[in-house]
Amino acid sequence: MNKATVRFALLALLLPILLQANHILRNDLLKLQVTDLIEGMGDELEDKTGVHAYVIATNEHFPERFNLVKYSKQYEANVSKPYVVLIFAPFATVTKKSGKRGRMGIIPSSPEIKKLYDYDSVRDAGVDVIAMKDSNKMEDKINIGVLQSYSELADNIAQTKGIKLTKTIPNEVQPVVRVLKAVVYIGTIIIFWMFIFRPLLGRKRNGKEQ
Numbered sequence: 001m002n003k004a005t006v007r008f009a010l011l012a013l014l015l016p017i018l019l020q021a022n023h024i025l026r027n028d029l030l031k032l033q034v035t036d037l038i039e040g041m042g043d044e045l046e047d048k049t050g051v052h053a054y055v056i057a058t059n060e061h062f063p064e065r066f067n068l069v070k071y072s073k074q075y076e077a078n079v080s081k082p083y084v085v086l087i088f089a090p091f092a093t094v095t096k097k098s099g100k101r102g103r104m105g106i107i108p109s110s111p112e113i114k115k116l117y118d119y120d121s122v123r124d125a126g127v128d129v130i131a132m133k134d135s136n137k138m139e140d141k142i143n144i145g146v147l148q149s150y151s152e153l154a155d156n157i158a159q160t161k162g163i164k165l166t167k168t169i170p171n172e173v174q175p176v177v178r179v180l181k182a183v184v185y186i187g188t189i190i191i192f193w194m195f196i197f198r199p200l201l202g203r204k205r206n207g208k209e210q
Contacts, residue, residue: 022039022042022043023038023039023042023043023052023053023054023055024038024039024054024055024056024057025054025055025056025075025078025079025085026056026057026058026075027055027057028057028058028059028060029057029058029059029088029090029139029142029143029146030055030057030143030146031143034143034146034147037147037167037169038055038146038147038150040167041053041150041151041154041165041167041168042054042150042154044154044165044166044167044168045154045157045158045165048158048161048163048165049157049158049161049163050082051082051083051084051113051116051157052079052080052081052082052083052084053083053084053086053150053153053154053157054075054079054083054084054085054086055085055086055088055146055150056072056075056085056086056087056088056089057088057142057146058087058088058089059090059091060089060091060092061091061092061093062089062091062092062093062103063092063093064093064094064095064096066092066093066103068087068089068103068105068107069105069107071087072085072087072105072107079109081109081110082108082109082110082112082113083108083109083113084106084107084108084109084113084116084117084153084157085105085106085107086104086105086106086122086146086149086150086153087103087104087105087106087107088104088126088142088145088146088149089102089103089104089105090102090130090138090142102127102130104123104126104127104149106119106122106123106153115160116156116157116160116161117153117156117157117160118156121152121156122149122152122153122156123149125145125148125149125151125152126145126146126148126149126152127145129141129144129145129148130142130145147169148169151168151169154168155168
């Protein structure tokens with residue numbers, strides 16, 4: 001085997017490492033199409049705002065009250081300040097008693113960076129997707145949830161700085177969820193009216209008539 005062949009073989013082995021994701025610190029869950037979209041959004045956010053947004057998508061089964069901030073410290077050598085790290089751990093235990101799983105962490109590099117985004121809107125963008133009752137596979141909902149949360153995070157940071165991003169994804173989930181909630185609430189009101197309030201009113205009227 002000549003030197004040129006050896007160099008080519010080494011390059012082939014190193015290429016995946018050289019081309020590793022810039023904004024994804026760990027990926028146990030995401031499909032290639034999703035990672036590509038995240039990289040595009042992360043690059044644009046970085047270029048226009050100077051803020052680095054990273055993702056940790058892990059299938060680790062963290063115990064109850066696991067410290068996500070401390071966990072994120074192991075990746076400090078691979079991040080650049082200022083940054084925000086979005087941690088998505090769908091198999092982490094919330095509480096043993098409830099049996100619920102799934103945690104999301106948003107770790108900023110400083111209090112100043114924390115002011116650039118709304119924690120609740122970033123969290124809800126992903127959680128609402130996963131919580132919706134539909135026929136989609138959980139794997140797909142996790143991918144969409146991470147993508148939506150990352151997009152919401154990038155948009156939050158850019159908007160705070162008065163900048164418009166072109167590669168983020170409009171969050172169409174929130175209006176749908178609000179409509180579904182409204183339908184549920186309206187349905188509950190109708191049920192209460194038909195089976196509780198209307199019979200009570202009828203009894204009162206009949207009592208007066210007698």
